[in-house]
Amino acid sequence: MKSILIKDIYRNTDKYAGQTVTIEGWIRTLRASKAFGFIEVNDGSFLKNIQIVFEEGLENFVEISKLSISTSIRVEGKLEVTPNAKQPFEIKATNIVVEGSSDNDYPLQKKRHSFEFLREIAHLRPRSNTFSAVFRIRSLTAFAIHKFFQEKGFVYTHTPVITASDAEGAGEMFRLTTLDAKNPPVDEHGNVDFTKDFFGKEAHLTVSGQLQGEAYALAFRNIYTFGPTFRAENSNTARHASEFWMIEPEMAFADLNDNMEMAEEMLKYIINYVLENAPEEMEFFNSFVDKGLLDRLNNVVASDFGRVTYTEAIELLKKSGENFEYPVEWGSDLQTEHERYLTEKVFKKPLFVTDYPKDIKAFYMKLNEDGKTVAAMDLLVPGIGEIIGGSQREDKLDLLEERMDATGLDKEEYWWYLELRKYGSTRHAGYGLGFERAIMYLTGMTNIRDVISFPRTPKSAEF
Amino acid sequence: MKSILIKDIYRNTDKYAGQTVTIEGWIRTLRASKAFGFIEVNDGSFLKNIQIVFEEGLENFVEISKLSISTSIRVEGKLEVTPNAKQPFEIKATNIVVEGSSDNDYPLQKKRHSFEFLREIAHLRPRSNTFSAVFRIRSLTAFAIHKFFQEKGFVYTHTPVITASDAEGAGEMFRLTTLDAKNPPVDEHGNVDFTKDFFGKEAHLTVSGQLQGEAYALAFRNIYTFGPTFRAENSNTARHASEFWMIEPEMAFADLNDNMEMAEEMLKYIINYVLENAPEEMEFFNSFVDKGLLDRLNNVVASDFGRVTYTEAIELLKKSGENFEYPVEWGSDLQTEHERYLTEKVFKKPLFVTDYPKDIKAFYMKLNEDGKTVAAMDLLVPGIGEIIGGSQREDKLDLLEERMDATGLDKEEYWWYLELRKYGSTRHAGYGLGFERAIMYLTGMTNIRDVISFPRTPKSAEF
Numbered sequence: 001m002k003s004i005l006i007k008d009i010y011r012n013t014d015k016y017a018g019q020t021v022t023i024e025g026w027i028r029t030l031r032a033s034k035a036f037g038f039i040e041v042n043d044g045s046f047l048k049n050i051q052i053v054f055e056e057g058l059e060n061f062v063e064i065s066k067l068s069i070s071t072s073i074r075v076e077g078k079l080e081v082t083p084n085a086k087q088p089f090e091i092k093a094t095n096i097v098v099e100g101s102s103d104n105d106y107p108l109q110k111k112r113h114s115f116e117f118l119r120e121i122a123h124l125r126p127r128s129n130t131f132s133a134v135f136r137i138r139s140l141t142a143f144a145i146h147k148f149f150q151e152k153g154f155v156y157t158h159t160p161v162i163t164a165s166d167a168e169g170a171g172e173m174f175r176l177t178t179l180d181a182k183n184p185p186v187d188e189h190g191n192v193d194f195t196k197d198f199f200g201k202e203a204h205l206t207v208s209g210q211l212q213g214e215a216y217a218l219a220f221r222n223i224y225t226f227g228p229t230f231r232a233e234n235s236n237t238a239r240h241a242s243e244f245w246m247i248e249p250e251m252a253f254a255d256l257n258d259n260m261e262m263a264e265e266m267l268k269y270i271i272n273y274v275l276e277n278a279p280e281e282m283e284f285f286n287s288f289v290d291k292g293l294l295d296r297l298n299n300v301v302a303s304d305f306g307r308v309t310y311t312e313a314i315e316l317l318k319k320s321g322e323n324f325e326y327p328v329e330w331g332s333d334l335q336t337e338h339e340r341y342l343t344e345k346v347f348k349k350p351l352f353v354t355d356y357p358k359d360i361k362a363f364y365m366k367l368n369e370d371g372k373t374v375a376a377m378d379l380l381v382p383g384i385g386e387i388i389g390g391s392q393r394e395d396k397l398d399l400l401e402e403r404m405d406a407t408g409l410d411k412e413e414y415w416w417y418l419e420l421r422k423y424g425s426t427r428h429a430g431y432g433l434g435f436e437r438a439i440m441y442l443t444g445m446t447n448i449r450d451v452i453s454f455p456r457t458p459k460s461a462e463f
Numbered sequence: 464m465k466s467i468l469i470k471d472i473y474r475n476t477d478k479y480a481g482q483t484v485t486i487e488g489w490i491r492t493l494r495a496s497k498a499f500g501f502i503e504v505n506d507g508s509f510l511k512n513i514q515i516v517f518e519e520g521l522e523n524f525v526e527i528s529k530l531s532i533s534t535s536i537r538v539e540g541k542l543e544v545t546p547n548a549k550q551p552f553e554i555k556a557t558n559i560v561v562e563g564s565s566d567n568d569y570p571l572q573k574k575r576h577s578f579e580f581l582r583e584i585a586h587l588r589p590r591s592n593t594f595s596a597v598f599r600i601r602s603l604t605a606f607a608i609h610k611f612f613q614e615k616g617f618v619y620t621h622t623p624v625i626t627a628s629d630a631e632g633a634g635e636m637f638r639l640t641t642l643d644a645k646n647p648p649v650d651e652h653g654n655v656d657f658t659k660d661f662f663g664k665e666a667h668l669t670v671s672g673q674l675q676g677e678a679y680a681l682a683f684r685n686i687y688t689f690g691p692t693f694r695a696e697n698s699n700t701a702r703h704a705s706e707f708w709m710i711e712p713e714m715a716f717a718d719l720n721d722n723m724e725m726a727e728e729m730l731k732y733i734i735n736y737v738l739e740n741a742p743e744e745m746e747f748f749n750s751f752v753d754k755g756l757l758d759r760l761n762n763v764v765a766s767d768f769g770r771v772t773y774t775e776a777i778e779l780l781k782k783s784g785e786n787f788e789y790p791v792e793w794g795s796d797l798q799t800e801h802e803r804y805l806t807e808k809v810f811k812k813p814l815f816v817t818d819y820p821k822d823i824k825a826f827y828m829k830l831n832e833d834g835k836t837v838a839a840m841d842l843l844v845p846g847i848g849e850i851i852g853g854s855q856r857e858d859k860l861d862l863l864e865e866r867m868d869a870t871g872l873d874k875e876e877y878w879w880y881l882e883l884r885k886y887g888s889t890r891h892a893g894y895g896l897g898f899e900r901a902i903m904y905l906t907g908m909t910n911i912r913d914v915i916s917f918p919r920t921p922k923s924a925e926f
Contacts (some may be wrong), residue, residue: 003716005616005684024716025684044683044715045616070887074716100858100888123675124886125877135683139619146609153468153508154515156602160917161691162637162706163626164924171625174625174661175638176668178695181638181647181655192644197922198637198695198705205639212917212926218509219589220598221468221488228624228690232641232661242661243625252507253466253487253537253562316650361659416586416926423587424489424533425563447900453624454675461627461662463675463879 001076004045005139009079011200013089021091022076024099025169026127029110032065039067041075044126047133047280051090058096067110070102070127115450122454130289132452133281137274138439144273145226145247145433148266154249155220158227159209164201172232173204174242205230206283210248211364211417212429214393217250217428218420224249226435234458238447241436243456250430256366256375256392259429260352263379263388264305266433267350273299274442290444293314296382298446299349299441306351308342310373311333316346333360334378336385343380364404366427377431384441390431397421411429464539470509476552484554486513486541487562489590492573495528502530504538505561507589510596510743515540521559532572533565533590578913579907585917585926593752596744597914599901600737607736608689608710608896611729617712618683621690622672627664628876635695636667637705669695673711673893674827674880676858680713680891687712689898697921701910706919713893719829719838719855722892723815726842726851727768729896730813734760737905758892759845760905762812766898769775769814771805773797773836776816779809786791796823797841799848806843813844826866828854840894847904854895860884 001409003022025043032038035056052075054064054308065072077093107121108128115340118125125131146156178198179185187193194202209225216223225248233240249266252256275282275297286294308316317328317338334342334353343351355373358365365374379388394400400421404411411418437449449455454463467484488506495501498519503512515538517527530536540556571585571591580631581588588594609619625639641661642648650656657665672688677685688711712729714721738745740761747758771779780791780801789798797805797816806814818836821828828837838855857863863884867874874881902914912918917926 007616024889044618045685072715072887072889074895099890100884102886106886121879123678123882124682126679128842132682135620135679136618138621139617141608142619142621143613146606150602150606153470154602155507155599157598157916158601158691158708160607160706160919160924160926162693162919162924172641174641175644176637176639177644178635178637179644181640181642181657182649182653185646186645190645194644198697198921199919200922201924203924215586215926216589216598219587219595222508228621230625234661243623245621251533287831361765416584419586421563423565423569424535426487426535427562453620456623456625456662458661459663461623461625461664461666463623463678 003074005045006041006050008051009089010046010048013081016079017081017089019079020076020094021079022074023091024074025050025072027067027069027071027073027102029069030065030067037065037072039064041073042127042132044132047129047136047284050174051087052093052096053090054093054096055317056208058093063098064096067098068102068104068106070106072099072102073097074099093214115447119290119449119455126453127274129284131450133278133284134443134445135453137278137281137443138451139271140274140277141439141442142226142435144270145266147273148269149222149224149249154221154222154224155216157209157216157220157223157225158211159206159212159216159225161206161228162199162203163206164203165211166197166277173207174230174232176205204270207231208246208248208432210250210432211251211414213248213430214428215416215420217252217430218424218426221252222249224269236458237258238449239437241448241452241455244448244452245435247433247435248430250428252426252428254429255427256354256377256429259390259431260305260307260354260377263352263377263433264350264392267379267388268301270438271301271442281320285443293444300381303349305379305421306343306347306349308347308351308353309355310353310357311355313338313342316342320345331357331359339378339380339385343385344382348382350379353378356405361391363407363409364393366394367399367403375429379439384448386436386440387437388431388433392427392429395421395425395427397425466537468508468511469504469506469511472508472513472552473511476544479542480544480552482542483539483557484542485537486554487537487877488513488535490530490532490534490536490565492532493528493530493570495768499526502527502536504536505590505595507595510592510747512598514550515556515559516553517556517559521556523559526561527559530561531565531567531569533569535562535565536560536843537562555821582912582918589916592747594913596741596747597902597908598916600741600744600906601914603737603740604902604905605689605898607733608729610736611732612685612712615685616723617685618679620672620676620679620686620688622669622675622679622701624669624691625662625666626669627662627666628674635691636670637695639666639668670694671709671711671895673895674877675714676711676713676884676893677891678879680715680893681887681889683710684715684774699921701912702900704911704915704918704920707911707915708898710898711891711893715889715891716891717855718818719790719840719892720854722853722894723768723770723817723840725857726815726853726894726896727813727839729895730842730851731764732763733901734905748906756907761789766812768842769810769812771810771814771816772818773816773820774818776801776805779805783808794820794822802841802843803845807835809846811845816841818845821866824854826870826872827856827863829857830862830866838892842894844904847900850900850904851894851896853892855890855892858884858888858890860888
């Protein structure tokens with residue numbers, strides 16, 4: 001008899017009530033007397049366990065009574081609805097087969113473990129309630145993002161991970177190579193001869209798929225990327241990882257306003273999707289991880305996001321009377337303390353800050369008519385700060401070349417990016433959503449290491 | 464007035480017929496007389512163009528008449544259904560705005576270009592019909608895969624791209640590093656001191672997410688990965704790229720038979736999805752790229768896939784009377800010529816070959832009771848050969864350790880993978896689908912470089 005998912009029983013209880021069912025999963029708890037016992041089984045399909053009742057009539061009753069936590073078992077029995085009990089139903093076992101035993105030193109015993117400890121057993125932590133919920137939400141969120149863009153006809157574009165250029169003209173990058181580490185080939189000047197490397201030149205891991213995404217937007221009109229990106233920054237914070245996933249939509253025939261509308265609609269869509277499709281997990285986070293989570297998310301869905309220019313934001317911060325650690329000055333970037341003050345204290349909802357000084361933003365952002373600011377946008381959310389960054393792109397060839405010269409970029413290397421401005425350039429815009437930051441925002445988890453299956457950070461690439 | 468997608472007009476013609484609409488896109492063709500002209504506009508949302516009629520009444524009639532191919536324009540006008548014409552409808556323009564001009568040296572003029580030439584302008588080739596169709600199919604296929612697994616409750620797991628181990632114990636890998644290329648730090652023995660590297664040890668790009676996927680399957684029961692994988696193989700063939708995407712489902716409480724059923728169901732689902740959601744593109748490939756494509760795909764959807772053991776397959780090949788280039792011998796791997804003979808000549812449909820000799824398969828595959836073969840499966844399809852490879856995994860700790868010793872793998876490094884067999888091991892199985900091979904199979908494209916936006920191959924990482 002084929003086994004069914006425990007989630008399926010929770011969602012379609014009427015269908016299975018009174019029927020003989022087979023489930024498979026891992027023991028979460030077991031208590032037994034001489035005559036009968038109870039097992040809570042979880043199969044990973046759902047946050048909740050299913051209760052198994054077994055009695056001495058079972059031929060392997062004694063063996064079953066002594067099983068360890070995490071043993072994998074197969075249970076056949078009748079599903080009985082238990083309207084007066086704590087759990088909504090239970091399975092009266094007629095047959096229990098042990099599939100794999102579990103050693104007694106199993107590290108996930110039934111007690112609370114610190115997140116720090118659980119990171120050391122990243123191969124086992126998804127068997128705990130918290131991480132089971134985190135990674136189910138992560139999966140659903142990824143799908144919600146695909147669904148959102150696909151329903152709008154956006155083309156999912158896989159931009160390359162390996163790159164010979166640096167999209168931001170800034171980020172610290174990992175070099176990848178097949179050259180001998182100790183004795184690399186050298187050229188006549190004694191420098192490492194990268195023409196002998198695998199790609200015939202120095203190659204790195206991408207920090208953004210945006211530039212290639214622009215090429216595709218100028219063919220398909222609307223595209224999005226969803227892939228891993230990398231930073232070789234030596235920063236050990238709760239918000240930085242060396243490997244993380246990004247979503248980067250790019251739209252032709254779209255300006256900064258269209259960009260903000262899309263970002264707002266997307267974020268609300270994602271929130272609604274997880275609230276509807278994982279209500280138990282979201283309740284769990286609200287109860288055990290972040291008490292205000294559901295209120296905050298419901299507020300976001302119901303709000304029209306605020307909009308303020310950078311120049312107005314600077315005025316608001318100056319007038320605030322707050323004692324900020326970093327000074328507030330037109331021309332300096334906003335710090336997290338500034339961002340959180342604006343979104344949490346002033347607007348009390350998500351907030352787009354737009355039109356930043358050109359000198360603190362990337363070369364590809366469209367110069368505004370004032371000649372001083374660019375059509376950039378950052379979306380700030382309460383509790384986190386920046387979650388989305390984007391801009392309208394510079395579509396005029398001469399202005400783009402000026403900015404590349406000013407920032408010291410090699411125009412030769414970007415020949416193809418410049419050509420996009422020669423052959424039917426249009427206004428276009430896009431943004432980047434850091435996927436892990438979105439998951440932190442949706443779950444209330446506060447360390448990025450706890451929303452990545454096997455996180456990569458400085459000095460850490462275990463598993 | 465907000466512009467609408469050309470695909471929207473094709474799909475909902477009745478809604479827009481007789482209405483004033485605004486579209487935006489790029490000129491594909493333009494011909495004009497003194498009194499009127501026709502423009503074919505494509506906006507990337509659809510394979511087909513929309514025809515614009517413009518007349519001398521337009522104030523910028525002369526300017527419009529002279530526009531170059533690939534100019535981006537915005538057109539307002541009335542949508543008129545044209546039942547007697549070649550095209551189903553056209554827009555009678557009342558206003559045409561030029562958004563971005565196109566230089567006369569635009570390389571994609573209206574003539575057939577070789578795929579080789581188009582690879583050199585990978586930033587522009589998605590503007591051609593063929594590549595527009597390829598990358599729209601690629602996007603739809605990716606979504607179909609997500610949809611298939613999500614509807615079954617599989618958890619999408621992002622396994623790490625950066626790894627300090629080698630999943631296959633074999634593949635050639637890219638090393639990634641932030642050490643100085645010319646003067647790396649050395650230890651007391653004069654060897655490169657990787658403890659000083661970013662991750663504190665030698666790190667590489669993953670060749671597979673399977674091992675980490677197994678850890679997650681033993682928590683969530685059913686998971687899948689969908690991410691980029693890498694091979695630093697110096698092979699310049701039409702079927703190999705250095706960077707490609709893989710889908711790797713992994714199922715606990717599943718054996719080889721369940722694995723084959725899932726792979727068959729998935730492949731049929733994907734084919735049906737693209738046939739239903741991109742009929743125009745699929746007709747295009749059938750007409751211009753691969754004449755037998757639709758017949759072949761329809762045959763796959765209608766067939767029960769064949770199944771044969773490796774040992775039986777060897778017998779069939781020996782009896783075939785064919786003059787193969789590579790000898791057929793029990794214990795040797797099947798070559799593409801053997802695979803294609805089996806699937807194209809003998810079975811004439813997709814074929815699972817199972818239970819290969821253990822010595823030609825990976826260490827993690829489950830040893831069969833005969834002690835000589837493992838519970839492996841390869842799915843062969845007509846026209847391509849192998850498209851999916853998978854296995855039931857060795858779930859017994861002692862047998863797995865034996866195989867690791869025999870293949871010279873360091874058990875210390877795999878401590879966490881071995882622990883999965885200590886704490887509630889279960890039968891489990893999974894497979895890998897090379898995403899690009901799937902796209903080639905669905906479109907009839909024969910070079911992997913033509914189904915990857917910006918392909919990475921030896922000596923080539925342009926764009």
